Amino acid sequence: MSDALGWVMVALGLLVVTTRRRSAAIALVAVQALVLAGYAISLAPGRSTEFLVASLVLFARSVPLCVLLAFSVARTREPRPLRARMKPLVRLGLVVAAVLLLVMLVPSFGLESRAAEQASIALLTIGVATIIARRPTIFHLLGLIMAENGIALAAVAVPGGLPLLIELGVAFDLVVLVTVAVVFHDRIFREFGTGDTAVLRELRD
C-alpha cells in the first residue's frame, strides 16, 4: 500500500483524539473512512471481483454511518461544552506513546507491507484509546468506527483480501451496532440531558 495513505489515516485519528467538537470529529472520521474506501477501490482493478465488491461495501457503509451520527449530534445539542478529563495535548501524548509501544510489540503478520501493519495497529489503538479517554457517547462510537477502519485497512492489505462474506458480515454488524448505539445515545441524552458518559455512574460496587 501507499505508506503515506496509512499515515494520513493515523493522523486523522490523532486529530479526533484532540478535537473538542463532536461534528468536527465526525467529519474527520468520515474523511478517514473515505480515504480507506478510495484506496481499496483503486486497488480493485488488479484483484478479484470479490475485492471490488468488498471495496464498494466499505465505501457504502462509511457515508451513511457518518450521516447518521451527524443527524444524531444535530438533534442532541449539548447545553454547555463538556469538560474533558485531560488536556488535549496530554491525551495526544498518551495515545502516541500507546501507539508506538504496540507498533513495536506486534510482530510482522503477513500483510503486503509493514507500514500497513503498523498503520492498522495504530488505528486500532487510537480507536480503543478514544473510547477510554473521551467522555461523550459520540466519541465512543467514533472510537469503535476508527478501530474498525484499522481492521478494514489490514483486510485490504491482506494479499488477495479477506473473503467477501466476512467483509459483508463485518459491515452489516457495524451498521447494526452503530444504529443501536445512536438510539442509545438519543435515549441517554433525553434521560440525562447530556451525552456525557460521566453521568453514567450509578452502577458501582
Add this chain to the structure above:
Amino acid sequence: MTDLAYIAAAVVPAVPLAGGALVQLPRSPRTQDWVNRVAAAITALVAFGVCALPLAGVQRTGGDWVVLDVAGAPFLGVIALVGLCSALLSPGYLRTSRHSFFRPSRSRAWYYLCFHVFWAALLAVPLAGNLGVAWIIIEATTGISALLVAYSGRRRALEAGWKYLVLTSAGLTIALLGIVVLFAVLPEHGSGLGGLSWRSFSASAWAMPRSAALAGFLLLFCGLATKVGWAPVHNWLPDAHSEAPPPISALLSAALLPAVMLVAWRAERALVPAVGARLGHGVFIAFGLASLVIAVPFLWRALAWKRLLAYSSLEHMGVLALGIGFGSPLALAGVVLHLAGHAVAKSLGFYTAIPLFDMRPSAQLYPVRGVASENPALAAGMAVSLGSLSGLPPSPLFFSEVLIVMGGFTSGYRWPAAVAALLLALGFLGLAHALVHGLLGAGRNPRRGGLAGGRGVAVLSVAAGILLLALAATGVVLPGSTLVQTLAGGVP
C-alpha cells in the same frame, strides 16, 4: 451427508427468527404471549433434536460453514433449554414491567422480536464451523442484546446497556484483528472462506509462523474474553446481568457466555500446533484464576440478588475456563457437568427475581433478608439456585468442581489447581453466607400467592431441583463416557 449439517444449521436459527416475526402480527398482548410460547416450544424441540444427533454418534461438518459435533451438542442443548424457560417466563416479567426503552404500545412486540433474534443467534454459535462466521454471529448478538439489557428504560439499565454495547464491541473488534492476522499467515488463505474453517485451521496451523500466530491468537482470545466476561475484562458483566430483565439475564449468563467460550475453545484447539498446547492451556488457566480472584470477594459482600448472581457468573466462567485449561478427561467431564449445572441453577436464580421484585421492589437495589418468612415457595427456589451455585453437595456443581480440580492435579497443573480449590472454598462460604442471610430472618408482609410469575417459578424450582439431582448422578458416569473421550481427543 454434509446436507444434514447444513439443514440443521439453517433450521435451528430459522425457527426462532420466524417466531420473532410472527409475534409482530397479533395486537393483543395475550395472543403475542401465546405465539411466543408456541414458537419457543417448537424452537426448543428442533434444537434438542439436532443436539441429540452428534450425541447419538452422527457427526457432520457442512463444508466450510457448519459443524455438528460432540463439542457443540451440550452447548446447543443448554442454549435451547435456557431459551425455552426464558421464553415461557417472559410473559410473567412483561406483566410487571412498568417502564420500557420502547414506545409503550409496541414494547412487548419489540421485546419478543429482540428476544427471538438473540436466541436464534445464540443457537447458531455452536453450529458455526468457521471462525469468521462465528465472529459475525457473536457480534450480531451484541446490538440486539444491548436493547434487551436496557429494556426497562431506567437510568441504571441505560448505563448497563451502553457499557455492554461499547465494551464488548471494542473487545470483538480486537478479536477481529486477531482473525485477520491469523488469516494473513494461513498458508492456504487463497481458499477464501474455507481458510477460516476449524478444519482448515487444524490442518494448516503447524505451518504458520509462530510469532504471528501467537499475536493473532492472543488478540483473538483477549477480544473474546471481553465478551465471555472473564476478569480483568469483565466490567460490563455485573451491570448488564443485574439490570437486564430476569429472563434475559438468564440467557446472558447461562447461554451467551458459554457459547462465546466454546468459540475460544475451538480456536485454541485448532491453533495448538502453531502456539503450543502449554500456552493455549495457560491462557485459559490465567483467565480462569483471574476471574475467581476478582469474583470471590464480591460473593462475600451484601449485594442485591441479581448482582450477586452476576458475580457468581464471573466465578463460574472462571471455573469453566480452568477446566478447559487443565484439559484432562477428568477436567473436561467437569466442564460438561458444570456447563449444564450452572445453566440450570443460574437461570432458576434469575427467574426467581421476577416474583421477588414484584413482592419487594427494593430487592432490585438492596440485599434481601427474610424471604422465607414472607414467601416460602419463592425462598425454596432461591435456596435451590444459590445452594447449587455455591457447590453445596449434592449439587452437580460440587461434583464438577471436584472433577475440575482433580483434573488439574492429574494433568500436572498442581499450583493452579490448589489455588482454585482454595478460592472455590472461599466462594462457597460467601454464597452460603448470602443464602442464610437472604432467606432467613424476619420478613415484612407475608404474601403467599398472586406474585407475577410466581406459579411458573414454583413449578420450575421443582423441575430444576430434580434436574440438578439427575445431573449430579451423571457426574459418576461422565468421566469415562464417549462424550468426554471425544472431547479430550480435540474439540474442532
